[in-house]
Amino acid sequence: MRTFRYEGVTREGLSVQGVLDGASAAEVVDVGKAKGETYYTVCECSNSEGRRRESKPLSADDLSLFTAQLASLTQSGVPLAPALSELSQDLGRGRLCRVIESLADDVAGGESLEEALRATGEAVPPLYVSLVRVGERTGNLPAVLQQLSQFGQRYLWLRYRLQVAMAYPLVLALVLLVFMGLFVPHIMGQFGEIYDSFGKELPALSLFVWKVGEWVLPLGLPLLASFAVLLVTLRLLRLRGHFRHPIDRLALALPYLGPVVYSVAAARFFRALSLLLTHGAPIVESLHLASLASGNAVFEHHIIQATGRIAQGEGVSDALRDTGLLRRSHAWMLQQGERNGTFTESIASLAETCDGEAQRLEKHGLALLGPAAVTVCGVLVGAAVIASFLPVFQLTGIIR
Numbered sequence: 001m002r003t004f005r006y007e008g009v010t011r012e013g014l015s016v017q018g019v020l021d022g023a024s025a026a027e028v029v030d031v032g033k034a035k036g037e038t039y040y041t042v043c044e045c046s047n048s049e050g051r052r053r054e055s056k057p058l059s060a061d062d063l064s065l066f067t068a069q070l071a072s073l074t075q076s077g078v079p080l081a082p083a084l085s086e087l088s089q090d091l092g093r094g095r096l097c098r099v100i101e102s103l104a105d106d107v108a109g110g111e112s113l114e115e116a117l118r119a120t121g122e123a124v125p126p127l128y129v130s131l132v133r134v135g136e137r138t139g140n141l142p143a144v145l146q147q148l149s150q151f152g153q154r155y156l157w158l159r160y161r162l163q164v165a166m167a168y169p170l171v172l173a174l175v176l177l178v179f180m181g182l183f184v185p186h187i188m189g190q191f192g193e194i195y196d197s198f199g200k201e202l203p204a205l206s207l208f209v210w211k212v213g214e215w216v217l218p219l220g221l222p223l224l225a226s227f228a229v230l231l232v233t234l235r236l237l238r239l240r241g242h243f244r245h246p247i248d249r250l251a252l253a254l255p256y257l258g259p260v261v262y263s264v265a266a267a268r269f270f271r272a273l274s275l276l277l278t279h280g281a282p283i284v285e286s287l288h289l290a291s292l293a294s295g296n297a298v299f300e301h302h303i304i305q306a307t308g309r310i311a312q313g314e315g316v317s318d319a320l321r322d323t324g325l326l327r328r329s330h331a332w333m334l335q336q337g338e339r340n341g342t343f344t345e346s347i348a349s350l351a352e353t354c355d356g357e358a359q360r361l362e363k364h365g366l367a368l369l370g371p372a373a374v375t376v377c378g379v380l381v382g383a384a385v386i387a388s389f390l391p392v393f394q395l396t397g398i399i400r
Contacts, residue, residue: 004028007126008039009288009307026115028245038285042118057122064152071145081108099123112136127272127289134279144279153270154355163327169373176377177220184213184384191391202391209387244297252298260361265296266325269303269352274348284311299325316343 006028007017016037022028032039058066073083084104091097099120106116114133117124128148135144188202188210195202202210237243251261272293276286284307291303302323309319317338321331331348337346 004042006039006042008030008032008037010037010282010311023117024111024115026112026118029118038282056095058096058099058124060152063124063128064096064149064156066096067098067145067149067152071142071149074145076143080113095123113141126158126291127276127293129238129323130281130289131275131279134276134281138280141277144275147275151275154260154271172373176345176380177216177224179381180213180384181217181220184209184216187388188213188391191388194395195391201209203387203394205383206387206390209384213384245301248297252296260358263354263358263361265294265299266330267351267358269294269299270347270351270354274351277344277347283316287316321358 002023003019003021005017005019010016013373020028020031021029028042029039069087073080073087081104084100084107088097088100089103091100102120103113103116106119107113111119114129114136117129117132128355131144131148132141135141188206191206192202192210201207234243234247237247248261252265253257254261269290273290275285276289277283281289287307287310291300294300294303302325303320306319306323309322310316314340317331317334320326320334326334330353333346333350334343337343
């Protein structure tokens with residue numbers, strides 16, 4: 001017998017976790033169903049210490065690549081085990097290659113794709129495993145994987161655009177820092193010596209820029225380094241589960257980036273919920289998994305609270321509305337969909353709406369960061385250039 005650690009939800013919508021012995025992850029899932037519990041994460045513990053087996057999640061890029069390849073394999077109808085083995089050899093080395101090799105071995109040994117994915121631990125997210133289970137049991141795995149691939153690629157591209165929009169101003173700020181800290185003091189220092197030899201002082205603007213340039217590197221570099229260390233620290237703490245809720249709440253409250261963070265999290269939540277409900281997953285399990293797919297701890301906390309009320313018989317739209325996560329128009333759409341029997345269609349429509357809003361904010365909001373940064377840098381560099389030429393223009397008058 002092997003030991004597995006599980007996380008899931010009860011029939012009443014409450015979170016549950018623990019340890020069970022079983023021959024496989026699928027058996028543990030079946031035991032949970034017999035108790036009225038749905039396990040969306042089942043990971044094998046180490047035999048020596050009974051601890052959860054470490055399995056770092058695949059990166060978004062690796063997971064997107066694997067999903068696209070797996071969707072193509074299932075659509076072509078080729079045997080899955082040898083196809084996965086060939087795919088792992090094409091990838092060479094790396095974590096993704098090892099995960100695919102493990103999947104190929106398990107599938108070749110007679111396990112289903114769902115069981116093989118569960119055996120990888122946390123390498124793939126619970127949403128992925130749940131959708132594969134639904135696809136296998138409904139005989140619609142290729143279509144499920146195709147939609148899952150589109151889901152991953154959509155947000156991978158959006159994340160890339162957001163990173164580029166944020167990185168561009170930072171690069172310009174670094175270039176400006178070097179220019180003001182190295183070039184300006186060097187030039188002004190030489191002019192200062194010339195003016196001192198004539199008993200004169202540099203123009204006021206030149207003196208001001210000189211003094212600023214002398215303090216740019218001593219102050220700017222430590223501040224920039226501290227800011228970078230702070231961002232990396234917060235990211236590491238969040239990835240390890242520490243302070244996720246306050247960090248994500250702070251991100252949602254930021255005046256400029258907050259709406260973007262909310263739109264992306266809401267779009268991911270509704271898109272994942274739409275995928276799950278469309279393919280017949282239970283509503284309580286779907287809400288739990290979709291909250292995890294949102295990537296935001298605030299969404300996870302409030303949605304899990306809402307599932308408890310839904311499991312007690314309360315309407316889905318009412319419970320989600322009371323979380324405070326939905327805008328009034330979104331809550332009204334869900335309420336109308338629930339009354340008219342088109343709830344799944346309303347969820348899909350909200351996913352499209354939030355997708356469009358996230359892209360609009362990225363295009364019209366974050367895209368302004370680049371021109372704004374260029375403008376600020378241009379003004380500062382222009383002031384430094386003018387301050388550098390002023391001593392040249394006035395030098396002839398001093399020599400006379």
